[in-house]
């Protein structure tokens with residue numbers, strides 16, 4: 001836990017020395033509450049429960065839902081343009097602040113990842129109040145290394161918490177990356193943690209307050225615990241560390 005994100009935190013995450021970093025008050029909680037107030041119920045699209053099993057919703061597209069044989073489905077771009085309208089409005093300062101803080105910590109360039117020169121959307125607002133299944137995220141494993149113009153050599157997950165449940169809602173992260181044998185225990189988008197033996201792996205849990213940011217390596221298996229009370233809402237995107245040492249973000 002820290003009050004200030006630094007380059008060393010990001011390097012520690014990227015090289016696997018650090019499991020997760022919680023940055024207290026990355027954004028002031030009043031700004032987070034105002035952003036939640038501007039979210040309309042219609043803006044949040046429910047995830048396909050046949051794939052995700054636990055109810056969850058999001059504003060804005062995530063590229064792994066537009067994976068067409070390891071290429072980006074053309075329908076992605078209209079969904080991205082629609083979602084950009086949210087950040088073009090009054091809430092835009094919050095997303096810009098996140099990017100600026102990351103750039104300041106990294107002491108280098110950070111901007112949206114691109115595909116054939118077209119910037120990808122970043123900054124979904126995701127509701128995971130009911131938790132998530134255990135899963136991993138790794139762009140180059142899902143799409144190959146030639147999707148992005150600047151492919152990442154390490155991938156971090158960034159979550160800024162806008163609202164948190166009164167109980168639960170922790171992020172659990174296991175020291176285990178995907179192994180082909182794990183596929184025998186797949187359940188929709190996730191995995192059966194007990195069957196695949198995750199209980200035997202080193203694990204950490206992070207509980208955040210509204211306004212806190214949490215960064216971790218999403219190539220490690222991770223899950224969100226179900227919450228009680230208030231909604232669990234976070235601005236989420238991935239941060240790629242590229243071979244040229246620049247940061248690129250996408251959702």
Ligand SMILES: [Fe+2]
Pocket residue numbers: 135136137218222
């Ligand atoms: Fe994830």
